[in-house]
Amino acid sequence: MNDHYYSNKPQSESRRRTFEATLRGFALRFTSDAGVFSRDGVDYGSRVLIKEMEIPSDARVLDIGCGYGPIGLTAARLAPQGHVTMIDINERAVELAAHNASSNGIRNVSFAVSDLFTAVEGQRFDVILANPPIRAGKAVVHRLLSEAYEFLRPGGSLWVVIQNKQGAPSARAKLEEIYGDEQVRELGKDKGYRVYRSIKNI
Template identity: 75%
Template sequence: MNDHYYSNKPKSASNRQSFAASLRGFTFRLTSDAGVFSRDGVDFGSRVLIDLMEIKPDDHVLDVGCGYGPMGLTAARLAPQGHVTMIDINERAVELAKHNAAENRIENASFLPSDLFDAVKDRTFDVILSNPPIRAGKAVVHKLLTDAYDHLRPGGSLWIVIQNKQGAPTARAKLEEVFGDDNVVEIGKDKGFRVYRSTR
C-alpha cells in the first residue's frame, strides 16, 4: 500500500506505454506509466463520467486527481474558449498529463502537483471533475467532496463518478450534506458506476 497511485513520488520503476483512446468523439494518443492510476488504458469509470459530463465552450474546469489526463484533456477539447486546470498528488501523473496535452496539441490546460486543493486554494471554477482516489481512503474522498464546494463559482457543478461497492451511497449522502439534497442529482449509471452532479 505504500506505493500506489495516491503517492506524490511513486517508487515503481518508470515503464511508459502509449495507446489511442476515443473519448467524446475525439481521438487522443495517451501515454501512461507504472505507479499511476489505470495505466493500461482509460478506466471504465472515467469513461462513464467523460460521456456524461457537461462542459460549456468557455468553462473554467478543475480536474482533481487528473492522472495522465483523459478527463481533463477531453474537457479542454470541449471548452476551446475556456481553460482546464489539472491537479494530482502524484507528480509522475502530472508530468504525464502535461506530456499528453503537448502530444495532442492542447494548449488551454495547466498542470500542478497538489494534495487535493492545496495548489488552487484561492481559486474557483465553473466545473470540477473527479474520479475520486478510492484507495486513499474514505476520509480523503469525503474531504475532496466537502472542499469542492468552496472552489465552485455560484451555479458551478462538481461531477464525480463512484462505484456502488466502493461507497457511492455514502458519497451521495456526504454530497447532500454539503450541497443540499435538492442540488445533488444522479446523472447516470453503468455497470455499478454512478455519476453525481452537485451544484452550488
C-alpha cells in the same frame, strides 16, 4: 514497497506505454506509466464520467486527481474557449498529463502537483471533475467532496463518479449534506458506477 497511484513520488520503475482512445468523439493519444492510476488504458469509471459530464465551451474547469489526463484533456477539447486546470498529488501523473496535452496539441490547460486543493487556493471554477482515489480511503474522498464546494463559483457544478460497491451511497449522502438534496442529481449509471452532479447554490 508501499507504492500506489496517490503517492507523491512513485518509486515504481518507469515502464511507459502509449495507447489511443476515442473520448466524446475526440481521438486522443496517451502515454501512461507504472505508478499511476489505470496504466493500461482509460478506466471504466473515467469513461462513464467523460460520457456524462457537461462542459460549457467557455468553462473554467478543475480536474482533481487528473492522472495522466483523460478526463481533463477531454474537458479541454469540449471547452475550446475555456481553460482546464489539472492537478494530482502524483508527480509522475502530472508530468504525463502535461506530456499528453502537448502531444495532442491541447493548449488551454495548466498543471500542478497538489495535495487535494492546495495548489488552487483562492481560485474558483465553473466545473470540478473527479474520479476520486477510493483506495486512499473514505475520509480522503469525503474531504475532497466537502472542500470542492469552496472552489466552485456560485452556480458551478461538481461532477463525481463512484462505484456502488466502493461507497457511492455514502458519497451521495455526503454531497446532499453539503449541497442540499435538491442540488444533487444522479446523471449517469453504468456497470455499478454512478455519476453525481452537485450544483452550488447561487
